Amino acid sequence: MKKILMIALAICAIQITSAQANNRGQKAMDLAPEEMATLQTKKMTLLLDLNQSQQDDIYKINLENAKLRKAHMAERKAKREHAEATKPSKEQRLEMANKMLDHKIAMKAKMKNILNDEQYAKWEKAQAKRHAKMKGKAKKKHAGKRDK
Known part of the structure; x- marks a missing residue:
């Protein structure tokens, strides 16, 4: 009896944690x-x-990026709701990858103009760390899908 109760409690805890994780992403979408x-x-x-001048310049860049991300999220959400969520073709994936890389190159150039050498090196290191963290999360996500 105790074992069954412990298993039920563990399952409830997992469900609650999962719901909270899904909620975190939703909160970020609610921000302007x-x-x-x-x-x-x-x-x-x-x-x-x-x-202060660096903050002003970077705010403009961040605002531009946030508006772009918000537009992309709305577009994906609209496609999901209208059941148009088909996998992109090879050409579409190539085009999206090129756009993303062009955007990253432009971002690096802008940041290099705004930041001094020490700040830029620190920013690059933080970006690399962030990229590695995201890659790790993607691996976990794909590993979970394969297990199902």
């Missing part, structure tokens, strides 16, 4: 682009010790 840009700029200010 201006709020996202402000938060990201403040985080970068703390990390890189930015002066």
Whole structure:
């Protein structure tokens, strides 16, 4: 009897944790682009010790990126709701990858113009760490799908 109760309790805990994890992503979607840009700029200010003019320049970049992300999220959500969520063709994937890489190159160039050498090196290191973390999460996600 105790074992059954413990198993039921563990399953409930897993369900609650899973629901909270899904909720976190939803909260980020509820923020306005201006709020996202402000938060990201403040985080970068703390990390890189930015002066006021750097903060203003980076806020503009972050705002532009937040608006772009928000538009992409809305587009994906609309496609999901209308059941148009088909896998992109090889050409479409190539085009999306090229757009993303062009955007990253432009971002690096803008950041290099705004930040000094020490700040830029710190930013690059943080980006690499973030990329590795996201890659790890993607591996876990795909491993979970394969197990099912």
